[in-house]
Amino acid sequence: MFEPCRKYLIDTLKDSGIHMEPITSMKRLQLYGNSHVGAVLFEDETLRRNGSKRNYVDQGGASRKRRRLFDRDLTFQVVIGEYDPIRLDEIYQEFLKRLGHGLYVDGNFIAAEPSDVDWVEEADSILKAKIALKVAVTFYGGIYKDSDRLNLGSKTLHIRADKVNQREEQTDG
Template sequence: MIEQCRDYLVNKLQEAGIKTKVYTTLKELKASQESHVGAVLFESDKFERSGSKKVFRDEHGKKKRTKIFNRKTYFSVTIGEYKQEKCEEIFESFMTLVERGTIINGNYIPIEVEEADWIDKEDSILKSKIAVQILIRFDGGIYKDVQFAKVNEVEIENIEMVKEV
């Protein structure tokens, strides 16, 4: 799930106007000498036990899907620019492109934007004059699927009950 979420955010940054390489590691970001910069960094994964169950049908028949864990995956998205206006323009474009959710491995994953922090040149490792860092959460899960047996594959036995007097 982490790779699909990262790719989703990288694509949205590129659509919003980041023309250079979007960095995905802190090491690459620190080494960058660009003032126009975009980055998607993995922050954390949080888990909570779950037991919700859903029945669904796919091409192989009916299945029961049990959600073993609720999973909250956090990423920080950084947009850096030389001019405040350009940074805000890319930021607003990015925010309009982030959808309410996405499909990953056949599961709908809600997306929440948690917060945004604006950073001046003096407070940043970046060469940008102004940057914004956005915390984004993907609410997924870890699932276990069980195939239901087909009725024609089940043997039925007739058992007679005898009453004792």
């Protein structure tokens, strides 16, 4: 889940108007000397146990059960720096338009949710950019375990009446 989410952000950032290969480490970002900059930095991962279950039919028509073992949330910081504040705002708005609701990884939908945004002026930044922003993007996914469901419609049950009568007598008396 980590690499597809990071690649999704990198591709979205490039499609939004960042002309360089986005940086993926804080150390390289601090050393970068150009005012036009884009970066995708991993920040945090949160795991929570989850026992939810869902029944579904796969593409082959087999009845299956999917159990969500964990909720897995990954947060990345997307950094955009630019010399011109108007150009920065254009890139930022295009990034938000292209971000979409999320992506599919191994058939599972992972929601992407942007949240906290910090705008930073040149004097307050480690970057060479005149103005920069940092937006947190959290991906909400999970860890799943699939199993086959027993198809009772195709099974024949053999119940012996004498066994049922014995159990009724034991509970009555």
